[in-house]
Amino acid sequence: MTIERVAIVGLGLIGGSVGLAVQQMLPGMTTTGWDADADVRQRAAGRRLVGEVCDTVAEAVRGADLVILCVPVGAMGYAAEAIAPHLEPGTIVSDVGSSKRSVGDALAVALPDAIVIPAHPVAGTENSGPDAGFPELFRHRWCIVTPGKNTPPDAVDALTRFWEGLGATVEIMDAEHHDLVLAVTSHIPHLIAYTIVGTASDLEDVTRGEVIKYSAGGFRDFTRIAASNPTMWRDVFLSNRDAVLEVLGRFTEDLSRLQRAIRNGDGDTLFDLFDKTRTIRRSIIEEGQDDARPDFGRGDH
C-alpha cells in the first residue's frame, strides 16, 4: 500500500505543520487541503501549507490515498461526515486528535467504507491557526497510532511509514490506554494550569498586576500552557472525560496529603516527595524529551 496523495482537512497548527512537513520531507507526495473557514483557506494558500488549497472538501479529498482530519476533537464527526460521500472505498482516513477512543468511534460510524486508523502526534505548541505551523514540529516526537483489531496491517504500516517520514517515532497502542496515558502527561497538566491561572486572576487581595509582575517565580510557566487553544481543550476534556476524572481524582488525593503535611509542619513528607520528583526530570532529559539548557533546547527549532 503506497500513499501518493494526502488530503488534510483542517489547516491550523497541526494540519499546517503536516502539510509543510510532507512537502519538505516526503517530496514525492501530493498534498491537498481544505478548512471550513474561508479566511484560514486563504491564509493557508498564502503560506503554501499544502500543494493545493481547495475550495470544497470534495475536491480536496478526491483521489486521496490518505485523508488526515486535523480539526478539534469535537468536530471530527462532522468532518468525517463531510468527506464520506467523496471517498473512494479503501481510502485510509486518519486524524491527529488529542483523545482517541471517542474520535475512533465517531470516525467508524461516519465512515463505514474507509480504513479508519486514529493517530495522535504528541507534539504541539500553545499557538494555533494557519500561521502557527512549522515543518519540524514532529521531529524526534512520538506519534501514537491506535488501530482497531480488524485494521489491515499493511494500512497501519503505510501510516507508520508516513509519520516516520515526518521525523516521528510511531508507537502502536490501544485507544483506551492512549487516553489514560495522555490524561496524565497532557490533559491534567493543562487542566491544572488553566485552573491556577484562573484562581490567580480572581483573588481579591492580590491584583492581576502583581500576579503578572511577579510571575517569574514559577507561575509564568503555567501561563504558557494556559494560553492554549480554548476550543481544542474544551473538546479534549469533554471527549476524554473518564480518564481525566480518574487521574484528577488521584491528583486531588495527593494534593490533600501535601496540604495536610503543610498544615502539620511535616517537613519530611514534603522533602521526600520533592526529592523523588527530581529523578523523573532527569529521566526526561536523558531520553531527549527535554533539555537542561535554560532555553529547553527549543532554540534548536
Next chain:
Amino acid sequence: MTIERVAIVGLGLIGGSVGLAVQQMLPGMTTTGWDADADVRQRAAGRRLVGEVCDTVAEAVRGADLVILCVPVGAMGYAAEAIAPHLEPGTIVSDVGSSKRSVGDALAVALPDAIVIPAHPVAGTENSGPDAGFPELFRHRWCIVTPGKNTPPDAVDALTRFWEGLGATVEIMDAEHHDLVLAVTSHIPHLIAYTIVGTASDLEDVTRGEVIKYSAGGFRDFTRIAASNPTMWRDVFLSNRDAVLEVLGRFTEDLSRLQRAIRNGDGDTLFDLFDKTRTIRRSIIEEGQDDARPDFGRGDH
C-alpha cells in the same frame, strides 16, 4: 549610607549569583563569602563567586556594611545567630529568602543591634549549589524589599541602590502581602507541579516509562519546576504556611468546579475559563516577564 563591603553567607545559586553580579556590575565593592559546607566553600573559591571565600563566618562578616543571608529559609535563624557576635552595630543585614514574614521575625530576634531589611529577588532557576549561579540572574527582574516600620530610610535606600546596581527593579512591600503574592505566583505553582509529577509516577496503569516518553504534551514543563531544590522548597512551605493554605483552598475550589463541568459535559464553563486565561499570558509577555519565542527568550542569558 554607602555600602563598600558586602558579605554573603550561603554560596549556592542565589548567593553565588549575587557575588558574581556584584563583582561584575558594582566593581567598587569588596565581596567576602562563607558557606557552612566546606565543599561548597572550595567550589565557590574555584569559581571566584566572591572576592574572598573565608574559612569562618567571623572573618567573612568582619567590617561588612551589608551582610546578605542566602541560605534556605529554615536556616536563616541559625545563620543570623552565627553572624550576630561578629557584627558591628548598625550593619545592614538582609537576606534573599522566598518567604518574608517568618524570616523577618527570625532575623529581628537574632540580631537586635543590626539594621534588618528582608528582601527577595524574584529570580531563580531549578538548579542549585555553587555551580548554578550566574551574574545576569537578577537583570530585568523584581526584587521585593520588606522593611519594618522603624527601619531607617537611608538604609532602605542603600539596599535599593544595591539591588538596582545588579540590574533588578526594587519594590517595597509589607512582608505579609509579599507572602500572599508569592504564594500565588510561585509557591502554589511549585506545590502543584511537585504533586502532579508525584501522582504521575505512582499510577499503576501507566508506567513511568510512558510518562517520560509522552511528556512533551505538557507534563514536561511541570517537571522542570518539580526538579527544584527540595530543602529550599520544604522550608518555603513550612515558613509560609498560612498564605499557602489560603491560596491552595481557592485553587481546590476552582478545580472542583472544573471537575464538575467535565463530569456534566458543560463545555461553556470550560471554554470561558480557557479563553480568559489567555489574556493573562498576553499581559505577561507585554510586560517583558516572559517571551513568546519558542525558547521563552531564555537564550538571551
